[in-house]
Amino acid sequence: MKKNGMFSGIVLIGLGLYFFASQFSLPFLKIFQGWPALFVIFGVALLGQAYSAREYQHIFSGIMLFGFGIHFLLVQLWKSWPNEMGVLFFIVALAFLLSSRKMKTGLMQGMLFFVLSFVMLFSERFTHAFPIIETSISFIWKFWPLAFILFGVYILWTKKK
Numbered sequence: 001m002k003k004n005g006m007f008s009g010i011v012l013i014g015l016g017l018y019f020f021a022s023q024f025s026l027p028f029l030k031i032f033q034g035w036p037a038l039f040v041i042f043g044v045a046l047l048g049q050a051y052s053a054r055e056y057q058h059i060f061s062g063i064m065l066f067g068f069g070i071h072f073l074l075v076q077l078w079k080s081w082p083n084e085m086g087v088l089f090f091i092v093a094l095a096f097l098l099s100s101r102k103m104k105t106g107l108m109q110g111m112l113f114f115v116l117s118f119v120m121l122f123s124e125r126f127t128h129a130f131p132i133i134e135t136s137i138s139f140i141w142k143f144w145p146l147a148f149i150l151f152g153v154y155i156l157w158t159k160k161k
Contacts, residue, residue, distance in 0.1 A: 007049035014041030031073065039069025056102035060095045067091035086120030089113050 018037055021029035031037065043066025050058035068091060074081040096110030 006052040007045045010045035010048050011041060014045065017041075031077075034073075034076070036069045036072035036076070039065045040073065041069075043067070043069055056099070059102060060099040060106070063095035063098055064091065067094060082121070084121060086117045089117035089120060093117055 014037075017029070017032045018041065021032035021037075043062050043064070046058045046062030047066060050056055050062055068088070071081075071087055071091060075083045090113075093110050093113035093116075096106040096113060100106040100110055
């Protein structure tokens, strides 16, 4: 990081609030207690640094930390908030999509994670309508690690130009 002013300032303010909240049991500072608040603090600091110093490579990690922190805070605050893996994939998709706007890479990965999160979040609602698809997907789902293995073998055995 070339200019640490924004990052350092946000981290110090956030950590000050975090430790202040742990010493006093004020109801409005309860949100700043716990490890998800640290994710939010460092995510906001990375996003502030990314946009203020035009260091756009920090957008992805800033959105990931901020998004995961907000997600875990909302899981603790509201019992109705979805605590599913699809939400985490949606946060990863957002990180790819928003960072691709400035970095010009990652758009396809973002779309892939978005589709994956959509399937993971809403597939249970459609399973009763498509029993054939459900059984075929469950069969394929058992063998999805083979895709990693085959892709790894492809990378190892293809010649680099």
